[in-house]
Amino acid sequence: MLAEIITIGDEILIGQIVDTNSAWMAKQLNLIGMKVKQISSVSDDAAHIIEALQQAEKRADVILITGGLGPTKDDITKLTLARYFDMGFRRDEETLQHVTDIFARLNRPMIDLNRKQADVPDRCTVIKNQNGTAPCMWFKEHGKIYVSMPGVPFEMMYLMEEEIIPRLKKAFQLPAIFHKTILTANIGESFLATEIETIEDQLPPHIKLAYLPRLGQVRLRLSGTGTDEKLLHEEVESYAQQIITRISKYVVAEEDIALEKALLDQMKKRKLTLSTAESCTGGYIAHLITQHAGSSAVYMGGGVTYSNELKMSVLGVKAETLTQFGAVSEETVREMAAGAKKHFNTDYAVAVSGIAGPDGGTPEKPVGTVWIAVANRYRVVTRLCVFGNKRAQNIERSAIAALSMILNELRQDED
Incomplete structure (x- = not known):
């Protein structure tokens, strides 16, 4: 099962902000056995967004979109998605009440722009955003699942953890996936590869070894996929222990830490x-x-x-x-x-x-x-x-x- 992440916003492309959302989302998807095929960042331009959606649905089963859901004119994601799926708009009463309650709690006046946050494409499933005014939207179109979320990190994270991940797990039969990371220091990547070459050659096709070098250190990540979670865990751990024994003098941690x-x-x-x-x-x-x-x-x-x-x-x-x-x-x-x-x-x-x-x-x-x-x-x-x-x-x-x-x-x- 493949996913693609699309982040929308000129502020990302001009370097004004760093896209940390995609890395976090990819990690969460990986934990449930869903592979991310591609991550793309596009501008606040309808044509660019539509092109990204067209390309994404050729590659992935699930397309996750963040950004562009604010109340101002430069936030065009909702309008563009309605155009892409040929949908009209409806006002979601639950969302309107949620937005009204937020403004009342803050003792701030609510204007038409704020009310329009409750206007959503008419065939989408609305998922309540507990931490903001922009609702999350779930679409099942063109044989794919599309999810549009706010770009504000803490709003997106809450939605992913509490709503999106559980729904994806329910919608698909996902494989078990297990990662084991070994942190090494004081040895270069090529020397490390030579040391553990015979173990790497013995790895079965469903277990991959990745070398992740950084200044003065190399992370080794064993990644396994399968149907039996317990058996997969034991198998990956077995190969990890062989590697750790072989290069013990360079190992500083048997987990993914700094x-x-x-x-x-x-x-x-x-x-x-x-x-x-x-x-x-x-x-x-x-x-x-x-x-x-x-x-x-x-x-x-x-x-x-x-x-x-x-x-x-x-x-x-x-x-x-x-x-x-x-x-x-x-x-x-x-x-x-x-x-x-x-x-x-x-x-x-x-x-x-x-x-x-x-x-x-x-x-x-x-x-x-x-x-x-x-x-x-x-x-x-x-x-x-x-x-x-x-x-x-x-x-x-x-x-x-x-x-x-x-x-x-x-x-x-x-x-």
Whole structure:
């Protein structure tokens, strides 16, 4: 069973907003065994919308549409759908009462434009939007199912979870689907593929392996489809365990989570604490860590010690170290990490100092040069990284490399 997602709105195409709806919807559909064939974004233009609908119904059984259901003239989705299906309009009394109640509750006057929210194509099934004034519309036309939803994310999400997904599950006999994700670090995609080649070659046709590389990490995702959910789960898990055993030294999580979340989980389990001392990353490592609920059980705090003065006064870096070796040096990050561990009284500390760019480099230390140190009660380890000349990428790469180093030291200590 195939689905297609169409998002409507000029604001998406000009980059004013990011289309997060489609990714979220695709994930929900995948969970119930419905594959998304294509995702399209089209402008607020009737001809473009109709063309997208015509193409979508050639490819998919279910077409989900978001956006363009507001009360203003630029919101033309409802009119265009009525034209496409050759329908007139009717006023849905339940929707009108719902809109009236919302305006009364807010103590705001209701005008004709608001009342027109209750006008819907006459052959559609109206699904009440509990969180807004624009109703959701379900069409069964041309042998397909079309669903038009508001583009406001929380309105769409509620409708998908409470109304659309249950109706789709009832309308179709969908296959069981199961995903297993393995998060790896400190190994490249091609080397990883070589390591597990023999296992991958043994996979049956209904189980696929995907490589999802990102800076400094690769996710392996096993996806299986079948009719027996329990058997499928056991089968995918069996192949996953073979892969995990083969590449155990690179595995940091056996679920689909972020690298820093894997780090937090491991440290929390072992009752360990962490602090940070950041220069070129400007607090980005701290941001990655603290975006996760419960991070305070592990992360005690840190310092963005951009200047040499703060490196000395906050972290205790020696003036002679900075004079002799410079801020971007192995010697400096060693003292930064040791100072953070001592000052913040943590089990582990990580320090980063580098030249993020685009300027500030020298022939000896070009842009992209980054030193990282991790300190624990046993030792301080360091690593030199040489990245490219793009500032944002250098900051992200530095953070991922730092997190990977901490994970590696955790593994060493465990062994």
